[in-house]
Amino acid sequence: MPKTQDHTHTQRISLDHDFEVLYEKACEAGIDTAFSRAKQTPVPCPFGSAGVCCRHCLEGPCRIGLNGKGPQEGICGANGDTIVARNLLTMMIEGAAGHAEHGRETALALLEASEGHSDYQIKGVEKLYQVAAGLGIETNGKAVEDIGKQVALKALEDFQKQAGAMNWLTLHAQQQSIDKWDELGITPVNIHLEISKAVTRTSMGCDADPINLLLGCLTMGLVDGFGGLHLSSDLQDILFGVPKLVKSNFRLGVIKKEMVNIAVHGHVPLLSEKIVEWSRKLSEEAKAAGAAGINVVGICCSGNEMLMRHGIPAASSFSSQELVIVTGMLEAMIVDVQCIMPGIQKVAECYHTEIITTLPYVKIAGSTHVNFHTDKADKAAQDIVRKAIANFPKRDHQKITSFTGTVEAYAGFSNEQIIEALSALNKEDPLKPLLDAITSGAIRGVAAIVGCTNVREFQDWGNVTVAKELLKNNVLVVATGCSAHSLAKHNLMNMQGLEYCGESLRGVLKAIGQAAGLESLPPTLHMGSCVDNSRPADLLTAVANRLGVEVKDLPAVGSCPETHSPKALVIGTYFLANGVDVHVGVNPQVSGSQFVTDVLCNGAKDDGLNLEKLFGGKLIYEKDPVKAAAILLRRIEEKRLALGLSS
Ligand code: MSK
Incomplete structure (x- = not known):
């Protein structure tokens, strides 16, 4: 029997008591888990944590001394700004590549299903027609399989084309954003080309300009958002059908x-x-x-x-x-x-x-x-x-250790499902009830709580706390990924959780839910998996288009309170490229460069170039979930004010 590294198991690991029971059982049985291994190394490497460790060639690894003490350049002469920016881009590449591979596999699956040599068939015919129309594919008189094949080939073209912008970017982005990205030279051409170029620029002896490297991060964000998230969600909806409201259980x-x-x-x-x-x-x-x-x-x-x-x-x-x-x-x-x-x-x-x-x-x-x-x-x-x-x-x-407790949760909130629910209130103009709620201030803003749970964090605490703080202040909360698990387990996806909502938000949720035949909409809306972060993005784009503004102008924020994954960082970067403020509750490993930190986190009024000046939103790093929510609420109110919406 292996020996567990946490003999004492004195620290709590999760807001979910069932996992604490199992953790104790594992420790007593001498079974190691990530939680016990994390306790074995309570302090992560300070150089890696600051992003100043460079492993890009065999002369190193080199590391920049912290707080100005010790060497301030690697052997090749790369300084801390270059090393931190390059390491950040390396994480972005990893995240984007994972999502892009997800998209490529799904595109191939659609192609094979369309050609009739796989075990899958197209179930989401309506979505197929919608995506085909957006891509400019002629559908009149064509068989579903023919259209499916054309859509799959268009998706695969996004891994091959050598000029222009990615098809999926043109399909989903606002024109004003595309113009801005073109002007900055960050619009991706094809997914594999951009990933390959980014790997090249991070290798030793290539890109040593921290600003240019950070712009490369933005390109990876766009590759991820359009080539990973949107492309995967669209094609999965075509293959397996668009998600509809479901009731299930967690824990x-x-x-x-x-x-x-x-x-x-x-x-x-x-x-x-x-x-x-x-x-x-x-x-x-x-x-x-x-x-x-x-x-x-x-x-x-x-x-x-x-x-x-x-x-x-x-x-x-x-x-x-x-x-x-x-x-x-x-x-x-x-x-x-x-x-x-x-x-x-x-x-x-x-x-x-x-x-x-x-x-x-x-x-x-x-x-x-x-x-x-x-x-x-x-x-x-x-x-x-x-x-x-x-x-x-x-x-x-x-x-055997069995548990009886489960928590009921509603899920299946695709945009199509949200629109269907809203159309019960206004058949001719389904978005209007949502727009009215936002403009009147009954809903102060929209927040997407996304990303992971992290073994070094107290499981579910950050996700649940940020959500409750925002709900209390009448912010509409949607969720994806593992953070959606956290919210569901703690009653934020069933009607019990309505008690955490501010009065005006609760009123809107009830009005929409009751029109659609439910007691209410749940306090937070489960929009799906990590790649389904495309769904909140599409929702924001639809709202912005109807208000005649850009996504960056909306009172909307993203939050990853407990993330662990480079994928979450690159998803956040996609939202940053669209001008949405993004909060992370876990160290993004850039503190070794004040320059990089300023570019990512400083406000538009600060000196120097930064993300908020270029795109309209910034990165917010705050570990304390209550403080983080307060910052997000302030940002929402600032954007409301700038839009001239009611205070
Ligand atoms: S699975 S990337 S831990 S959300 Fe998408 Fe969960 Fe984060 Fe993996």
Whole structure:
């Protein structure tokens, strides 16, 4: 049995008590998890934390001395500003590449489905027509598959074209923003070209101008926003259908003792869709093995995707993924890509859980690998579900910890669903009730709470606290990613949470919800996975277009209180390029350069060049969630004032 690194487990790890129970159980059983490993290294490396460690060549690693003490240049002469900006761009590349690969796989899946040589069919026909029209594809008299193929080829063109702007950027961005990006020379041409160029410019002996490197970060933000987020969401809606309102459950009570439990974890929903389908089809086989049936639960964004389209319950966000296994009731955890801790394998070895990797470029030593491809998706899903069924009799009943508590949550708030709900109030002009609420001040502004949970943070605390502070002050809150897990678990996606809303916001939510046949809309709206940050972006664009202003002018903010991932940083950069203020509650690792910090965080009235002057919004780094919410509220009021909206 491995020895846990946290023998004392005195510090609390989560606002969710169930995970504290499991953490204590893991510590007592000598099972290491990310939480115990984090306590083993309580202070992160100060040089890495400040962004001043350079590992771009073999003369180093070099590091810049902190607080002006020690060497102020690397061996090549790169100073702290260059090194910090370059390291930030490296993180952006990593985040954008992950989302772009998600988009590329989805585009190929749509192409194969359209050509009839995969196990998938197009389910979102209406969305297909809408996207095709936006791309200028002629649809009259054409078969759905022909249109699907044209849309897929347009998407793949965004990985190949050598001139002009990306198709998906032109499809979704406001013209004023495109003009600004063109003027600054940051408009991306194609996704792979920009990623490749950015890798080149960060390598030793290339770009050494911190301003130019920071502009490169903005390009990566646009690559991510249009080539990762929008492209993936659009094509997934075409393949699997646009999410509609669903009711489901969160917390560990969703894992059922009498069932074969399968967790889907990762991001790209291609395989998870099939796991859900085959779990239903093979339930008789599970019963023959002594179980009551098959229960699929979600982790991270695979969980969000399956929740949004199928109402699959959610077991865990990022930081507690290993602890799900410690229930002793998980027969298999199926992973695809991103946010998968290698540590799950070691924890699984202490139980009967089988970790199953599915992509040739994401494997974990010791785990089972079932290769997934769209033309053999049904076969792969059947094999995986049968492996889980075969594991059910191997449970060690002495090691089981079950929970009964679940929290009900509403999800499925695509823009199409929001518009449908609003149209119950105004059929001819569905956006009008929302615009009226914003302009009258009944809704002070809109906030997207996005991003992760982070093992070094007290799980859910930052996400929930920022949300409650904003709700109390009548800000409409939407959420995606793992932060949506936090909000759902703490009653902010069901009607109980309405008590946290200010009176005027509650009135608007009730009016819209009741017109749509509900008691109310929930206090916060679950808009989906990480790539679905395209949805709040589209909502803001629609509101700005109707008000005749730019997105940067809206009283809208983004917040990532507990993030851990470079993906969240690059999503935030996409919003910054659109002029939206973005809060991060976790150190963005730029403090080693006052110049870079000023460019990112200073206001428009400050001396020198900065993001707010160029785009209209800035980065706000504040660890304390109450203070962070106060800053966001102030920014919302400033933008209201500038727009001439009621005080
Ligand atoms: S899964 S990127 S921990 S949100 Fe999208 Fe959650 Fe953050 Fe991964």
